[in-house]
Every structure is written in structure tokens, then in C-alpha cells.
Amino acid sequence: QVQLVESGGGLVQPGGSLRLSCAASRSIFSTYTMGWYRRAPGKQRESVADISRGGITDYANSVKGRFTISRDNAKNTVYLQMNSLKPEDTAVYYCYAGHPYSPNYWGQGTQVTVSS
Numbered sequence: 001q002v003q004l005v006e007s008g009g010g011l012v013q014p015g016g017s018l019r020l021s022c023a024a025s026r027s028i029f030s031t032y033t034m035g036w037y038r039r040a041p042g043k044q045r046e047s048v049a050d051i052s053r054g055g056i057t058d059y060a061n062s063v064k065g066r067f068t069i070s071r072d073n074a075k076n077t078v079y080l081q082m083n084s085l086k087p088e089d090t091a092v093y094y095c096y097a098g099h100p101y102s103p104n105y106w107g108q109g110t111q112v113t114v115s116s
Contacts, residue, residue: 003028006095009110012085016114020080022095022107029076032098032105036069036080038091038112048093049080050100058100063089085114 008020022034035050049059049069057069068081078095090113098104 003105004095004097004107006093006107006110009093009112011113011115013116014085014087014114016085017081017083018085018112019082020093020095020110020112022078022080024076024078024095024097024105026076028097028105029071029073029078033100034069034071034078034095034097035100035103036078036093036095037103038089038093040088040091043091046091047100051078082112085112087114090114 003025005023008018012018033050033052036048037045038048039045047060048063049067051057051069051071066084071078092109092111094109095107096103
């Protein structure tokens with residue numbers, strides 16, 4: 001049973017923007033911190049951003065000032081707004097629910113490619 005469904009990835013030019021969405025079941029969304037990891041080719045998985053149930057956010061230094069994580073409690077959805085995208089942001093982005101160090105649930109991943 002799919003618990004987290006992601007959407008919004010794609011190909012964008014450097015400097016462009018994308019918004020990722022992750023729809024969760026109500027029980028998961030109301031229980032857990034939500035966040036995003038990414039994995040670039042040949043690199044380790046990297047925590048990108050997370051948001052607690054109360055709306056407290058945390059970001060990787062590499063995306064601070066460019067990415068914004070938010071959650072819509074009415075839609076059980078978490079968003080990752082990505083602006084000023086760089087080629088090094090190219091990765092598969094995974095939504096998760098749970099503790100950032102040990103998530104309980106994962107999305108299927110969505111590819112983000114930043115290239116001219």
C-alpha cells in the first residue's frame with residue numbers, strides 16, 4: 001500500500017524553479033515530521049529539508065535561501081519549493097515521514113534534473 005505519493009519532478013534550466021509535492025495518508029501526515037532527501041548519482045543520500053507537525057523547518061546548508069518546505073494540513077501534503085536551481089541539485093528526491101535520521105515511510109522518488 002503506497003503511503004506517500006510524490007509528484008512535480010522534471011527537467012529545468014539552471015536558475016529555474018520546481019515544486020515537489022508529496023501526498024500522504026491522513027494518519028501519517030498528522031503523526032510525523034515530513035521531509036525530503038535526495039540522492040545524486042555517485043553520491044550519498046542527503047537530507048534536504050524537513051518540517052515538523054508544528055511547522056518548524058530545517059534545511060541543509062546547500063539549499064538554505066533557495067528551497068522552502070511547507071505543509072498543507074487540509075490536503076495532507078508537503079511541498080518543496082525549489083528556486084534558483086543549480087546543476088548540483090540534480091538528484092532523485094524522496095519524500096519521507098518520520099524522524100529525519102530514521103524515517104518510517106518513504107515515497108517512490110521523483111527525478112529532478114537541472115541542465116541547460
